[in-house]
Amino acid sequence: MTQTDEQTDEAGTGVTPSRTDSAEGNPRGPIPTGADPSSADVSTSGPNRPATNPGDDDDRDTATERYDVVVIGAGPGGYSTALRAAELGLSVALVDEGATLGGTCLNRGCIPSKAIITATHAIGTIRRAAEMGIDATLNGIDFGRLRSYRLQVVDTMTKGLAGLLAHRGVTVFRGRAGVVADAGSAPEPAPDGRPKTDPVPERKVRIERAAGADAVERFVRAGVPEPLGDAIDLWTGAVVLAPGSAPRPLPGSPFGGALI
Numbered sequence: 001m002t003q004t005d006e007q008t009d010e011a012g013t014g015v016t017p018s019r020t021d022s023a024e025g026n027p028r029g030p031i032p033t034g035a036d037p038s039s040a041d042v043s044t045s046g047p048n049r050p051a052t053n054p055g056d057d058d059d060r061d062t063a064t065e066r067y068d069v070v071v072i073g074a075g076p077g078g079y080s081t082a083l084r085a086a087e088l089g090l091s092v093a094l095v096d097e098g099a100t101l102g103g104t105c106l107n108r109g110c111i112p113s114k115a116i117i118t119a120t121h122a123i124g125t126i127r128r129a130a131e132m133g134i135d136a137t138l139n140g141i142d143f144g145r146l147r148s149y150r151l152q153v154v155d156t157m158t159k160g161l162a163g164l165l166a167h168r169g170v171t172v173f174r175g176r177a178g179v180v181a182d183a184g185s186a187p188e189p190a191p192d193g194r195p196k197t198d199p200v201p202e203r204k205v206r207i208e209r210a211a212g213a214d215a216v217e218r219f220v221r222a223g224v225p226e227p228l229g230d231a232i233d234l235w236t237g238a239v240v241l242a243p244g245s246a247p248r249p250l251p252g253s254p255f256g257g258a259l260i
């Protein structure tokens with residue numbers, strides 16, 4: 001289903017009932033416990049906004065919100081999942097600890113490396129220009145400008161991704177996330193006050209301040225951070241883990257810098 005006005009709640013808050021909510025006729029209040037109340041006004045930024053819950057959580061100092069899907073990791077695996085889930089009408093939170101979205105691929109991998117490769121192709125083309133009857137000479141390489149070009153390409157891509165996510169109604173959080181509770185250990189009743197009868201068990205994802213950040217940040221609008229303090233808890237029926245990967249040394253053969 002595409003995003004339409006039908007998905008917006010009747011009260012006009014812009015908070016979209018999840019599919020489960022709609023089926024059970026359960027309106028959810030726009031009350032982010034401990035968070036800036038103005039952040040509940042998300043009506044201008046897309047229809048797939050989360051339900052925010054009253055704070056009958058085990059940790060009353062920690063703000064809570066509820067999303068149909070919480071995606072951990074905003075690399076290609078995570079952001080494509082978040083975009084698709086939002087396209088299907090689900091409320092989606094996308095969490096990454098990095099200062100910019102896009103993960104390894106956009107920030108350090110595919111995109112910057114291809115920017116450099118494009119530049120080296122240009123150098124090669126100029127060097128072989130005479131073979132094609134073109135009189136061109138390579139007078140030098142300005143590595144500072146080459147670096148700026150690479151950064152600009154990355155900046156364009158990461159900002160474009162942030163804009164696309166906001167346009168689709170995905171709420172982005174900057175912070176380090178972890179799944180801290182599932183149905184077995186979640187407090188009763190469920191965070192919205194109902195008895196825990198959902199066929200899909202609720203899970204709690206805690207987001208804490210990323211290294212080097214002053215607070216957990218929420219982005220409803222691209223490039224506009226809302227500081228939320230040291231932590232926020234997200235309740236959800238579905239957690240998607242897309243945290244990327246890290247190299248692992250072979251037993252007995254630790255990585256040795258330039259030596260393998």
Ligand SMILES: Cc1cc2nc3c(=O)[nH]c(=O)nc-3n(C[C@H](O)[C@H](O)[C@H](O)COP(=O)(O)OP(=O)(O)OC[C@H]3O[C@@H](n4cnc5c(N)ncnc54)[C@H](O)[C@@H]3O)c2cc1C
Pocket residue numbers: 072073074075076077078095096097098102103104105106108109110111113175176177178242243244245
């Ligand atoms: C130099 C280089 C060049 C590459 N070139 C190509 C290419 O040309 N084509 C290609 O297909 N692939 C390429 N790759 C591989 C590509 O970058 C990866 O396959 C891709 O980024 C994997 O995506 P991902 O979403 O799984 O993980 P990642 O892109 O690594 O994203 C994971 C994200 O999760 C976040 N994260 C992890 N744990 C947490 C947590 N607990 N809380 C919050 N956030 C968390 C990280 O901050 C990160 O942003 C290249 C890689 C490198 C290094």
